[in-house]
Amino acid sequence: RDYDVLVNVGRNFDEERSNFIAPRKGIYSFNFHVVKVYNRQTIQVSLMHNGWPVISAFAGDQDVTREAASNGVLIQMEKGDRAYLKLERGNLMGGWKYSTFSGFLVFPM
Numbered sequence: 001r002d003y004d005v006l007v008n009v010g011r012n013f014d015e016e017r018s019n020f021i022a023p024r025k026g027i028y029s030f031n032f033h034v035v036k037v038y039n040r041q042t043i044q045v046s047l048m049h050n051g052w053p054v055i056s057a058f059a060g061d062q063d064v065t066r067e068a069a070s071n072g073v074l075i076q077m078e079k080g081d082r083a084y085l086k087l088e089r090g091n092l093m094g095g096w097k098y099s100t101f102s103g104f105l106v107f108p109m
Helices: none
Strands: 019-021 026-037 043-049 052-059 066-077 082-089 100-108
Touching: 026 043, 026 052, 026 082, 043 066, 052 082
Parallel strands: none
Antiparallel strands: 019 082, 026 066, 026 100, 043 052, 043 082, 052 066
């Protein structure tokens, strides 16, 4: 694992699988900010919900040594649903330490 978990109230983030697991049915907010460093490849990162991409973000300027990609979304989830980030394209090469992923319940149903 190449990251630190800063806050995990309720222990709903599965650190072994890097998945957020919904503890109950509801509307959840997810945000991510990914940084690539010293890497001339384009990257694409997607937020996945139960194995399906929901949103993506891209960083691709080849003349910049650092570039960020961010996105956020509200998702209706059932208890036990999973959300996680997937690197669809490129290589972060150490950029994970500058990147964040967060999720929380907005409205229980």
